[in-house]
Amino acid sequence: MNRRAKVKAGSRAQRKRDLLEQAARIALPERADVCVIGGGAAGLAAAIVAAEQGTHVVVLERDPECGKSILATGNGRCNFTNAVLDPMQYNDPSFVKAACGTSWLDNILAFFQACGLAWVLEDEGRMYPRSRQAASVRNVLLQRAQDAGVTLTSAREAIDARRIAGAFTVRYRECFGDEKLRSLDARRLILATGGGALGLAANLGLAVSATQPILCPLACSGFGLKAIDGRRAHASLSLVRDGDVVACEHGEVLFRDYGISGIAAFNLSRHARAGDKLVLDLLSDMSVQEATARASHTLDGLLDPAIARELRMHAGSNEGALRTAKHLELEVLGPAEKERAQVTRGGLVNSQFCPTTLEAYDVPGLYACGEVLNVDGPCGGYNLAWAWQSGMVAGRG
Numbered sequence: 001m002n003r004r005a006k007v008k009a010g011s012r013a014q015r016k017r018d019l020l021e022q023a024a025r026i027a028l029p030e031r032a033d034v035c036v037i038g039g040g041a042a043g044l045a046a047a048i049v050a051a052e053q054g055t056h057v058v059v060l061e062r063d064p065e066c067g068k069s070i071l072a073t074g075n076g077r078c079n080f081t082n083a084v085l086d087p088m089q090y091n092d093p094s095f096v097k098a099a100c101g102t103s104w105l106d107n108i109l110a111f112f113q114a115c116g117l118a119w120v121l122e123d124e125g126r127m128y129p130r131s132r133q134a135a136s137v138r139n140v141l142l143q144r145a146q147d148a149g150v151t152l153t154s155a156r157e158a159i160d161a162r163r164i165a166g167a168f169t170v171r172y173r174e175c176f177g178d179e180k181l182r183s184l185d186a187r188r189l190i191l192a193t194g195g196g197a198l199g200l201a202a203n204l205g206l207a208v209s210a211t212q213p214i215l216c217p218l219a220c221s222g223f224g225l226k227a228i229d230g231r232r233a234h235a236s237l238s239l240v241r242d243g244d245v246v247a248c249e250h251g252e253v254l255f256r257d258y259g260i261s262g263i264a265a266f267n268l269s270r271h272a273r274a275g276d277k278l279v280l281d282l283l284s285d286m287s288v289q290e291a292t293a294r295a296s297h298t299l300d301g302l303l304d305p306a307i308a309r310e311l312r313m314h315a316g317s318n319e320g321a322l323r324t325a326k327h328l329e330l331e332v333l334g335p336a337e338k339e340r341a342q343v344t345r346g347g348l349v350n351s352q353f354c355p356t357t358l359e360a361y362d363v364p365g366l367y368a369c370g371e372v373l374n375v376d377g378p379c380g381g382y383n384l385a386w387a388w389q390s391g392m393v394a395g396r397g
């Protein structure tokens with residue numbers, strides 16, 4: 001490790017120590033009206049809405065600080081919603097439609113306006129905080145939660161939750177000092193643990209479906225991927241299964257030695273299965289005739305020269321390279337760099353929850369919101385939009 005990296009790691013460790021010290025100073029009551037497990041996007045929205053109705057809300061967050069997951073979103077800029085929210089973009093449209101209603105975007109914008117956030121609209125309906133800093137979104141939420149009287153705690157990991165005599169008892173571990181186990185009783189419980197912590201579901205009698213990472217790069221085989229590692233192209237991509245096109249995307253592709261990355265690949269990862277064929281048109285903005293006329297000598301003027309060279313090597317001629325550029329086939333092996341996945345598909349089975357309140361049908365007083373439910377959408381602000389809206393619905397309950 002060089003000196004700069006050492007200094008950086010040292011200051012990160014110091015910050016974590018400071019945060020844990022701060023977390024330890026917050027005393028937790030033994031009782032609350034509402035306990036929210038998970039202080040991420042959905043949990044904070046739920047806590048704010050519940051507390052503003054006059055209830056005492058405690059948020060249990062296992063990270064050293066609440067809202068940390070928001071900081072990494074949108075490359076640190078937080079694409080907090082899309083201007084065109086359509087349930088059909090999600091894996092469970094009817095559930096999302098019932099939960100989000102028709103004034104979904106207005107609700108989200110009104111919520112953030114009341115938090116004091118200003119925003120900007122960028123390409124493809126992507127909305128960002130005016131500061132282009134995810135910390136703005138996180139901070140306005142924390143401030144509003146504090147103003148509403150929410151007890152925000154961090155470095156507390158819920159390890160078990162049960163419903164006893166009509167109320168909930170949550171056992172949690174303090175992630176500092178001698179890691180004591182403590183418990184909190186609440187009349188209502190909101191699960192907002194994101195893609196993980198499904199272990200809590202078992203003792204609450206909730207069914208869970210298998211999880212899988214999505215919105216991540218795709219591992220593929222075929223063509224000379226090693227030679228074009230790190231190169232980019234604008235392409236149309238079609239995912240083909242048994243001869244049928246199951247999904248299409250258009251956008252920038254980043255070739256990696258293991259496959260492809262970039263937003264188009266991330267979006268296709270929601271639909272892809274091992275064995276699918278991925279067909280790329282690297283010259284989708286021109287016909288074969290047009291491309292032939294322009295590239296009569298070389299493809300270098302149309303594509304990254306490293307990609308053009310690999311296409312020529314592969315096809316043996318300029319004409320062959322052009323044909324391959326219009327129809328480049330790869331085979332999908334599965335998700336890649338799973339640790340970089342933006343969303344986890346699966347989780348709590350949606351049909352156990354009333355979609356308009358997000359309360360569990362069989363466990364009165366228990367709610368879920370955000371990614372812990374089996375709801376996912378494409379890149380572009382759709383996943384956070386679900387987190388805010390479902391959080392508000394659960395908090396209202």
Ligand SMILES: Cc1cc2nc3c(=O)[nH]c(=O)nc-3n(C[C@H](O)[C@H](O)[C@H](O)COP(=O)(O)OP(=O)(O)OC[C@H]3O[C@@H](n4cnc5c(N)ncnc54)[C@H](O)[C@@H]3O)c2cc1C
Pocket residue numbers: 037038039040041042043060061062063067068069070072073074075078079080081156157158159192193194195196197340341342343369370371372380381382383384385387
């Ligand atoms: C790198 C990256 C970039 C992204 N960018 C975008 C974007 O720009 N736009 C967009 O719409 N979506 C984006 N997403 C997706 C988005 O972040 C999620 O959909 C959203 O955060 C889900 O909100 P959530 O509250 O359900 O879960 P989270 O935000 O993950 O919050 C869950 C919280 O629960 C806590 N927790 C878990 N288990 C326990 C436990 N047992 N006890 C206590 N606390 C617990 C976790 O520590 C976490 O803080 C991105 C995701 C990633 C990873």
